[in-house]
Amino acid sequence: MLRPRVIPVLLLKNTGLVKSVKFKNHRYVGDPINAIKIFNDKEVDELIFLDIDASKNNTPPNFELISQIASECFMPVCYGGGITKLDQIEKILKLGIEKIAINTQNLKDSNFIKKASNLFGSSTIVVSIDINKNFLGNYSIYSHSLKKNYKNIFDFIKKIEDDGAGEILINSIYNDGIMKGYDFSLVKKISMNSKIPVIACGGASSIQDFRDVIKSNASAAAAGSFFVFHGPHKAVLISYPNEEELNYICS
Amino acid sequence: MIQIIDYGLGNTGSIYNMLKKIGVKSEIVDNPLKLNDGSKYILPGVGSFDNGIKLLKNNNWIEKLNELIILKKNPILGICLGMQLMTKSSEEGIKPGLSWIDAKVIKFSFKDNNLKIPHMGWNNINPKKSKLFYELNNQSRFYHVHSFYVSLSDHSFEIASTNYGKEFTSAFNKENIYGVQFHPEKSHKHGMQLLSNFSKI
Numbered sequence: 001m002l003r004p005r006v007i008p009v010l011l012l013k014n015t016g017l018v019k020s021v022k023f024k025n026h027r028y029v030g031d032p033i034n035a036i037k038i039f040n041d042k043e044v045d046e047l048i049f050l051d052i053d054a055s056k057n058n059t060p061p062n063f064e065l066i067s068q069i070a071s072e073c074f075m076p077v078c079y080g081g082g083i084t085k086l087d088q089i090e091k092i093l094k095l096g097i098e099k100i101a102i103n104t105q106n107l108k109d110s111n112f113i114k115k116a117s118n119l120f121g122s123s124t125i126v127v128s129i130d131i132n133k134n135f136l137g138n139y140s141i142y143s144h145s146l147k148k149n150y151k152n153i154f155d156f157i158k159k160i161e162d163d164g165a166g167e168i169l170i171n172s173i174y175n176d177g178i179m180k181g182y183d184f185s186l187v188k189k190i191s192m193n194s195k196i197p198v199i200a201c202g203g204a205s206s207i208q209d210f211r212d213v214i215k216s217n218a219s220a221a222a223a224g225s226f227f228v229f230h231g232p233h234k235a236v237l238i239s240y241p242n243e244e245e246l247n248y249i250c251s
Numbered sequence: 252m253i254q255i256i257d258y259g260l261g262n263t264g265s266i267y268n269m270l271k272k273i274g275v276k277s278e279i280v281d282n283p284l285k286l287n288d289g290s291k292y293i294l295p296g297v298g299s300f301d302n303g304i305k306l307l308k309n310n311n312w313i314e315k316l317n318e319l320i321i322l323k324k325n326p327i328l329g330i331c332l333g334m335q336l337m338t339k340s341s342e343e344g345i346k347p348g349l350s351w352i353d354a355k356v357i358k359f360s361f362k363d364n365n366l367k368i369p370h371m372g373w374n375n376i377n378p379k380k381s382k383l384f385y386e387l388n389n390q391s392r393f394y395h396v397h398s399f400y401v402s403l404s405d406h407s408f409e410i411a412s413t414n415y416g417k418e419f420t421s422a423f424n425k426e427n428i429y430g431v432q433f434h435p436e437k438s439h440k441h442g443m444q445l446l447s448n449f450s451k452i
Binding site for chain 1: 261262263264265267268269272297298299302332364365367368369370371372373374375392394395396397398414415434436437438439440442443
């Protein structure tokens with residue numbers, strides 16, 4: 001049986017790992033290679049690395065760091081951050097990364113996903129979107145790099161599906177780092193309207209949240225804080241659900 | 252020595268990294284003239300069928316591979332698209348495949364919207380008796396990611412199946428030729444066991 005995935009999302013800033021709250025207040029949580037070694041031992045389903053500075057600062061991906069990451073990972077890995085060109089994708093795949101997350105470049109060039117999925121296959125291309133909610137409760141896609149809002153989420157998702165995206169990673173900005181549960185109704189609405197797998201991220205605080213988000217039709221439950229912090233004072237400690245917990249999440 | 256075929260498509264780096272981890276000597280080879288008789292080979296692949304065949308053809312891999320695999324019977328393992336390229340044709344494209352095994356590649360199609368395509372994630376396999384699956388069993392989980400699967404004309408070549416909406420062939424073996432749909436190089440200890448098994452064939 002296909003088991004829904006539980007995926008740590010690790011944020012890269014310079015060459016370290018950080019964790020944010022609502023995409024701000026980044027706190028250093030450790031060294032990526034050390035984290036990977038722990039996640040290898042725990043036989044994690046998959047890892048997502050997002051370089052949060054690359055697109056904002058208009059810098060290309062840090063290929064040397066990606067190469068180090070790839071050489072330690074014996075599980076599927078997705079990398080995102082700073083990708084503007086197709087040949088950068090080719091280079092990263094060669095290093096041993098399987099999936100590429102595209103966020104800003106998709107908003108800048110509406111043909112990019114189509115070109116990338118044609119060349120590298122749908123399953124390689126993950127479209128990452130950051131979702132905002134205003135005081136009226138209306139959702140929009142927000143780009144931190146471009147400082148722009150995009151209103152119609154469902155038209156947007158339909159287009160990236162038609163363009164050949166293999167997965168959608170949805171990050172709820174308003175839930176990021178606060179550990180109060182996912183936005184389950186939004187996840188459900190997006191998953192029901194989508195033919196491709198949806199990875200939900202933002203707000204996870206417990207094993208129960210993972211289970212509930214899978215029940216909300218997400219194909220994968222992703223989180224940041226949950227996997228790197230421990231206890232009420234948020235001490236840095238890397239963890240991952242054990243076999244029994246994973247079975248419960250998927251039951 | 253395992254030679255990993257770098258024809259322009261595929262995660263050669265991941266395979267090299269895992270073989271290194273389990274202490275199996277390997278090299279990434281970007282030119283068919285560098286393929287040696289007496290080696291084992293891995294044909295990886297992430298991408299589209301026609302593009303894969305085009306790259307194999309344009310860079311003169313096919314003739315050399317036919318000599319080493321079909322005539323000289325050196326072992327080869329195709330992974331994901333690499334497995335699919337060994338068949339006769341694919342619904343994903345119009346070009347003929349390598350035709351090392353009588354099979355065609357078919358796209359998943361489900362009425363149930365909960366069965367997403369691609370089939371992506373960890374799924375246990377149902378292996379049959381094969382050297383490739385030594386010490387592995389139906390609890391062994393492998394990472395799958397694909398929208399197409401191999402449909403064999405002769406099912407006796409099937410050495411493992413996976414269930415996703417239905418039971419499909421996730422590994423085959425015909426003489427010295429092995430193909431797996433899933434990604435051992437990304438499947439933790441189960442993948443390490445499988446690659447170690449292949450290195451001992």
